Amino acid sequence: GDSVTQMEGPVTLSEEAFLTINCTYTATGYPSLFWYVQYPGEGLQLLLKATKADDKGSNKGFEATYRKETTSFHLEKGSVQVSDSAVYFCALSDLFRGAQKLVFGQGTRLTINP
Amino acid sequence: GAVVSQHPSWVICKSGTSVKIECRSLDFQATTMFWYRQFPKQSLMLMATSNEGSKATYEQGVEKDKFLINHASLTLSTLTVTSAHPEDSSFYICSAREGEGPYEQYFGPGTRLTVT
Numbered sequence: 001g002d003s004v005t006q007m008e009g010p011v012t013l014s015e016e017a018f019l020t021i022n023c024t025y026t027a028t029g030y031p032s033l034f035w036y037v038q039y040p041g042e043g044l045q046l047l048l049k050a051t052k053a054d055d056k057g058s059n060k061g062f063e064a065t066y067r068k069e070t071t072s073f074h075l076e077k078g079s080v081q082v083s084d085s086a087v088y089f090c091a092l093s094d095l096f097r098g099a100q101k102l103v104f105g106q107g108t109r110l111t112i113n114p
Numbered sequence: 115g116a117v118v119s120q121h122p123s124w125v126i127c128k129s130g131t132s133v134k135i136e137c138r139s140l141d142f143q144a145t146t147m148f149w150y151r152q153f154p155k156q157s158l159m160l161m162a163t164s165n166e167g168s169k170a171t172y173e174q175g176v177e178k179d180k181f182l183i184n185h186a187s188l189t190l191s192t193l194t195v196t197s198a199h200p201e202d203s204s205f206y207i208c209s210a211r212e213g214e215g216p217y218e219q220y221f222g223p224g225t226r227l228t229v230t
Contacts, residue, residue, distance in 0.1 A: 043118060043207070043220070043221035043222045043224065044158075044207070044209075044221035101160060101163075102148075102219065104158045105157055106157040107155075107157060
């Protein structure tokens with residue numbers, strides 16, 4: 001079945017460092033891809049999405065490009081801030097028996113030190 | 115943006131008892147709600163999908179008689195864990211969908227259940 005694999009955390013960086021969180025997927029169909037972020041004590045929030053190959057999703061300085069040839073959707077940010085500390089989930093949505101469902105990766109905890 | 119709340123945020127119960135978790139969409143009507151379970155350091159696993167006024171659709175391997183889901187209104191869904199056991203201890207997260215398409219799911223903050 002469909003699955004999503006993220007780089008294992010936790011990831012700890014200094015403020016203003018460059019961030020990459022790797023995400024690869026396997027899917028039987030042509031999925032849409034997402035990054036969700038979960039701040040402490042809050043629910044998951046959609047960070048960005050891409051619905052077809054070569055699409056780039058971007059939000060709050062984060063970017064990810066849908067790479068069909070490598071089945072990847074890596075999250076990047078050029079200069080992280082302390083406020084970016086959170087858990088990040090890569091996810092895909094695909095049709096399962098006629099219903100759209102989300103499949104999540106295991107999450108990557110990111111801590112940014114000042 | 116759309117807000118989804120869960121209550122309680124943390125519950126401890128004794129083995130053999132039942133516990134109910136509520137999921138509410140506060141400022142929109144949720145035609146569909148989803149219940150997920152998350153184990154430590156693992157991803158969210160979809161348990162069931164519920165549509166208002168109809169029976170929930172459970173994922174393979176999820177016991178429908180143990181995890182009772184009710185979606186009685188467009189703003190409220192409940193998950194009842196019946197005859198809870200320590201292995202049911204987990205983090206339960208709901209989400210609600212306002213329109214079509216999975217990217218319109220809005221997530222609650224989760225409920226941590228500990229069964230002693």
